[in-house]
Amino acid sequence: MAARFGRRLRKGAATTALAAAAVAALAASQAPGVTSDDQGRQATGAQSTPETTGNTSGGDTATGNGGYYTDLPPLKSPTESPDPSATPTTGPSGTGQGGIPATVLDAYKKAAAELQSSKPGCNLPWQLLAAIGQVESGQAEGGRVDADGTTYTKILGPVLNGNGFASIKDTDNGAYDGDSTYDRAVGPMQFIPSTWAWAGRDGNGDGVKDPNNVYDAALAAAHYLCRADRDLSVQADMNAAILSYNNSQDYLNTVLSWYEFYRKGTHSIPDGTGTLPSHRSDRNSGASPDPKPGKTSKPGSSEPAGGTTGPTPTPPSPSKPTTPKPTPPAPTPTDTVDHLADGGTGQLSAKTGDTFDRKVVVKAVTKAGKAVPKVRVRFAIMDDTDTTFTGGETVATVVTDSSGKATAPALVAGQKTGGFRVRALVVGRMVAGLDYSATVVERQADTLVRTSDTELTCTPGGEFADQVEVKATYKGAVADGVAATATLVKSADDLTENDKGPYFKDASGKTVRTLTGLKTDADGLLKLPKLYADDTTGTFLLRITTAGGATLTVELKVAAADSSPSPSPSPSPSPSPSS
Known part of the structure; x- marks a missing residue:
């Protein structure tokens, strides 16, 4: 809805009444007490499985499914503004939207280059980072960053207190977002603190992982999108990556619109001169709350508006409004999960430096034992170990297949020997998780x-x-x-x-x-x-x-060298005296 609403405002084709209706529908879709499941649908009172860091619903996304900019790119291909140093303008119109602030653009390209080296199979285009950066923060609010890429002021998303959004209790004691009660998305790429805790990266080499720095945030977003062995040259994988960032179909459509826009060409503009978005999914984006009045009769005249003669129509008697009974939301696949069962994992053991020959496999089932497909399962490596999943991550989220099974990425043993656990949890559902014991043994010779x-x-x-x-x-x-x-x-x-x-x-x-x-x-x-x-x-x-x-x-x-003396030569006989 947010993407369609933004399009109407841009084209100017809708009346104010329609715009107001769109805002009302959007607000209804984000009503208090409603949380989103992992298929993008909403269920009242849904509880989610807490993260190891204490997250609740919404913690499976980078942003916590918070608000975002719904402005869409112009219909024309990006063209350079005749005066790139001009004062920023608001709204989605104008050719200046093809320009990306220089430091922000540099951060996207460097992050994509690093991923091309570390995870070449992901095929991450920098334009996707730019599209997400535009939708999440308007390219760091038009490039309001210093020379090191740090925003001049913190960019904070809405309070994730369950009022129209997921409820995510504080996980960072307010260190990043200044809120010690609830979490908020932070920085140019809008990471919630609990996600930043494991996904954060140092993109500018200063030894600090700062979500308010566009180099750090862009590199973190790049790695986040490339999890689970995704190949972003495959559209299904790209869609899954974007939805993992913010689980909304409208969000997906908006990001893809900007991605295609930037692929057609863009250019660098000075920091701080970027076009500022003006419409957001989490607030009434300037639409009139009431429809404009239509034509009325002239005062003191029986003539209707528009000059047509005839009797004045009698207005109908107002009827008592009826309150429609709310339709309970249909249960999502996640709502039907009763527990996780083992899916045939087997013994998990590997030598240091080796890839485990078996993977963790779980099955989501109902109370009656029926398999549940399309459920998100999170796998997390626990305890003191340097073992990771393929790609270097310690957390991976996988959707169950048609048989209800979710298979974690392969485990890669580090150099630390000993046991550790892999925990499987259902995302968006408070059910008991499964713990799997794994062992790394020293390499041996006999x-x-x-x-x-x-x-x-x-x-x-x-x-x-x-x-x-x-x-x-x-x-x-x-x-x-x-x-x-x-x-x-x-x-x-x-x-x-x-x-x-x-x-x-x-x-x-x-x-x-x-x-x-x-x-x-x-x-x-x-x-x-x-x-x-x-x-x-x-x-x-x-x-x-x-x-x-x-x-x-x-x-x-x-031993000493052989020092036996060589035999002496026989002495020559003395010459006989002459006789």
């Missing part, structure tokens, strides 16, 4: 062998000619990335570190007889640094161990 059978020898005070190299395997396969330790031990029975004999050198040249933090390479190979010998002779032992229990002991021999 066999170590030398790659050469050359004897390792050295003279006192010298260095060994050959370096020790070993290959690790696990159940016959290459064991890559396996942690190892190498220690020069006293004997086979005494595995304490030897204090004499061969040694390694650290970066500063100091003697080291234990090496830690070693890892086999992609081929399972581990090559140790050079070995040196002190003045002690004898046979010494180097013990190499790996995670998983593989052990190898290597002999090192230090």
